[in-house]
Amino acid sequence: MIRPAVIISQLGLLILIVGLAMLTCLPWSIIHKEEVIVSISLAATVTIISGFLLKYLFSTGKSINVKEGFALVGLGWIIASVFGSLPFLFSGYLPNFADAFFETVSGFTTTGATIVKDVEAWPRGLMFWRCLTQWLGGMGIIVLFLALIAGMGARGTQLFKAEAPGGPIINKISPRIRETAQKLWLTYIIISIACFLMLLIFGMNLFDALCHTFTTMATGGFSTKNASIGFYSSPYIQWTIIIFMFIGGTNFSLHYLAYKGRNPLVYTKSPEFRLYAGIALTASFLVALGLNWGGDIGKWGEQIRLASFQVVSIMTGTGYATADYNLWPATATGVLFLMMFVGGCIGSTTGNIKVGRYLILIRRVLMELKKMIHPKAVLTMRSGDRVINEDLVSNVAQFFFLYFMFLALGVVGLTLLGLDVTSSLTASAACLGNIGPGFVAVGPTQNYSFIPDVGKYLLSALMLIGRLEIFPMLILLLPAYWKQ
Numbered sequence: 001m002i003r004p005a006v007i008i009s010q011l012g013l014l015i016l017i018v019g020l021a022m023l024t025c026l027p028w029s030i031i032h033k034e035e036v037i038v039s040i041s042l043a044a045t046v047t048i049i050s051g052f053l054l055k056y057l058f059s060t061g062k063s064i065n066v067k068e069g070f071a072l073v074g075l076g077w078i079i080a081s082v083f084g085s086l087p088f089l090f091s092g093y094l095p096n097f098a099d100a101f102f103e104t105v106s107g108f109t110t111t112g113a114t115i116v117k118d119v120e121a122w123p124r125g126l127m128f129w130r131c132l133t134q135w136l137g138g139m140g141i142i143v144l145f146l147a148l149i150a151g152m153g154a155r156g157t158q159l160f161k162a163e164a165p166g167g168p169i170i171n172k173i174s175p176r177i178r179e180t181a182q183k184l185w186l187t188y189i190i191i192s193i194a195c196f197l198m199l200l201i202f203g204m205n206l207f208d209a210l211c212h213t214f215t216t217m218a219t220g221g222f223s224t225k226n227a228s229i230g231f232y233s234s235p236y237i238q239w240t241i242i243i244f245m246f247i248g249g250t251n252f253s254l255h256y257l258a259y260k261g262r263n264p265l266v267y268t269k270s271p272e273f274r275l276y277a278g279i280a281l282t283a284s285f286l287v288a289l290g291l292n293w294g295g296d297i298g299k300w301g302e303q304i305r306l307a308s309f310q311v312v313s314i315m316t317g318t319g320y321a322t323a324d325y326n327l328w329p330a331t332a333t334g335v336l337f338l339m340m341f342v343g344g345c346i347g348s349t350t351g352n353i354k355v356g357r358y359l360i361l362i363r364r365v366l367m368e369l370k371k372m373i374h375p376k377a378v379l380t381m382r383s384g385d386r387v388i389n390e391d392l393v394s395n396v397a398q399f400f401f402l403y404f405m406f407l408a409l410g411v412v413g414l415t416l417l418g419l420d421v422t423s424s425l426t427a428s429a430a431c432l433g434n435i436g437p438g439f440v441a442v443g444p445t446q447n448y449s450f451i452p453d454v455g456k457y458l459l460s461a462l463m464l465i466g467r468l469e470i471f472p473m474l475i476l477l478l479p480a481y482w483k484q
Contacts (some may be wrong), residue, residue, distance in 0.1 A: 002482060005058040007071050009407040012054025013077050018083050019047030020388060021136060025087070028207070036091045036123045043086035050083065067481065072475050074476045077464055081105045087129050096455035105460040107133030109467035110349060111460065112221025112319035112436030115449040124207060131211040131222050137467070138187045138218025138248070138349035143181045163391055174346030187256045189283060192217045195244040206306075210253075216241050219349045221319030221436045228444065229321045235305060237362040238322060246280065249316035249344025276345050276355045283335050290331030296474040297328070307332070315339040317350045319436025337439070340429045351434025351466050352404060357396045359396035364393050386426065402470045407432055410462050417455045427451075429460040432466040 022044035029037045064072060084107065085100035094100040099115050100238060106113045107130055119127065191212050199209035208224050215222045225231035229241055247255070250273060258266040267273050287307035291297045297306070306323055313320045314336055326335055343352025360381075367379050381388035410428030419441065427436025427448070437444045450457065465473050475481055 001065070002067055002071065003060070003065075005060050005061070006062055006064055007068050007075065008054050009017070009056075009058040009060060010064060010072050011076060012056070012069075014051070014072075015079060015083055016051030016055060017082050018136075019049075019051055019130065022087060025125040025129045025133065028128050032124050032165045034123040034125055036087075036093075036125050040087050040125050041090035041091050041152045046086060048276045055187060055228055063077055065382065070475050070481070071473055073468065075473050077108060077468065081108055081460075081464075084108060084133055086336065087126060090429075091123070091126060092124055094192045096453070098456045099449075101232045102448070102450060102456040102460050103130065104437070105463050106223065107131075107220070108132050108137035108432075109434050109463040110137050110215075110220035110317065111431055111434040111463045112215070112216045112317075112468075113442075113446050113463070114222065114346075114430055114436075115456070117447060117449055118226060119132055119224065126209075127224050128211060130218075131224070132212040134218040134220030134222055135192070135214035138220065139185055142465065143184060160374065170352075183256055184252050184452060187252050187259070188337070190259075191244070191247060191255065195240070198240045198244075202240060203234055204232070204237065207224050212241070216244045216318065216320075216351065217246060217248050217436060219344065221313070221317075223320065228321045229309070237311055238305060240395040241320065242305075242312050244448045245316050245318045245320070248318070248349045249276065249312070250346035251345040253347050254345075268344075272313050272345050272356045272359055273305065275359055276435060279313055279355065280308075287311055287328075287332045290329045290333075290335065293331065294329040312340055316344045316348075317352050317433055317435045319430070321437065324445045325444040326439060326445070333439070337426070339417070340426065340433055340435055340438075343433065353433070357399060360388055360393060360396050363388065373402065399470060402474070403432070403466075406465055407468070408464060410458065413458045414419060414451075414455055416453050418454075419451070427459065428462060431462040433465050434463060478480075 013071065022040060025040050026037065026044075028034075029040060055340040057386070081101060081104045085094075085097070085104040086095035087098040088103060089097065094103060094115075102113075102115055105111070112134070116122070119130075122130075148210065165340055195217055196209050199212060200206065205210065211222075211224050214220070214231075221228075223229065223231075224394050229238060232238065250267070251270070254273060258264055284307045285303070288300070288477070289305045289355065291303040291307060298302060298453055309320070309322050310319070310325055316480055325333060328336075341353060342358075343354040344350030346354050346356035348354075363381050365382055370379055381393070407425075410422045410432060411421070414424035414427055419427065421440035427442070429441045430436055430438040430442065437446070442448060449461070
């Protein structure tokens with residue numbers, strides 16, 4: 001049974017958390033005496049009061065049930081994006097709601113697609129909020145909600161799974177879901193601090209280092225510079241970001257377990273991580289080879305750095321750029337295009353299909369081949385020490401079908417709005433996979449501002465569907481879900 005009051009009350013609490021997060025932008029505007037102080041203050045006030053009223057006017061004292069958990073996750077991301085867009089709207093820097101909503105959804109879902117043409121002209125308070133939305137969304141705003149709120153009990157597990165159906169292995173961190181959420185966020189914060197310190201050491205100023213830490217660890221890709229990371233010519237900064245993007249694309253359960261056991265071999269024991277690292281290394285080598293064959297793009301050292309940066313950036317869905325890869329040789333761009341359909345590990349801050357799902361399908365194919373050779377054999381699929389059952393294989397197969405169905409719908413919708421096929425395909429793939437930039441009209445030196453409002457809403461929907469891995473959003477559209 002769906003109880004609207006229970007859902008609204010929990011949504012109010014989530015909105016309250018978003019409003020409190022907005023207040024962290026004020027010190028930057030106050031220090032630099034920016035005109036947006038009033039706008040940010042008003043946005044935070046409206047958000048906090050709205051959240052407080054919804055929380056306490058609709059409070060029932062009852063915990064959510066399974067069906068309400070899906071509603072809270074799906075509606076939570078939408079409502080958070082609506083209120084998160086208020087600083088952009090009230091300040092007048094993005095006065096059109098479609099633009100403000102698109103930018104905020106892109107932030108919370110860590111997509112990194114933007115309609116901002118000149119971000120360097122923005123006040124620091126707004127730039128900070130824009131980057132902070134990605135950091136908050138990186139580990140998941142519902143996971144943050146669970147980490148902060150006590151008393152969710154078993155229903156918290158439902159929320160956790162609904163936000164990240166392919167998420168971390170819960171019982172390997174803690175039997176209590178709140179402790180799991182807290183430990184994941186603590187791991188996220190500690191690694192973010194390490195990234196921040198490294199960027200400071202290698203020459204970024206305090207503000208830029210903090211903002212780029214937010215968007216690197218979240219594999220989000222928003223930058224404080226129009227040229228993205230290409231603004232920074234330092235190889236040390238670029239390699240630092242490559243490393244931390246790769247870390248962000250790794251299952252955070254592995255980070256926690258490696259730290260807890262003081263055993264880095266935890267990574268090598270994970271089949272998914274080995275495949276993830278193998279894909280990144282192989283693709284980087286192929287792109288570097290393509291750049292080398294191009295003949296006029298630096299020496300081997302620079303080619304390897306350029307290739308590694310762009311492969312890891314697109315593969316993890318970060319979307320940073322150090323060069324206009326639209327101009328690269330076909331071999332390089334071809335590999336980068338394929339990376340748009342990979343993603344990082346399950347349980348990471350990345351979106352997209354994720355390496356773990358490919359691993360399951362690969363093992364399924366191998367098992368079918370063995371069955372053809374030994375038709376009477378009883379075979380079991382395994383991933384590490386876990387048995388992969390048929391339900392999981394079926395779920396993965398359904399996910400692939402739905403993923404490419406939504407991709408096709410995005411392409412059709414954008415071509416109807418006048419975009420060329422390549423731009424439509426890569427824009428849809430970039431938003432559904434939470435990557436950010438695509439190719440041609442939505443390439444690394446372009447933006448999404450030229451797309452009509454209808455197209456921005458379509459792409460915003462794809463971002464949300466991709467970030468929540470389809471099923472939690474799709475289930476809300478079923479009439480049977482809303483029946484008592």
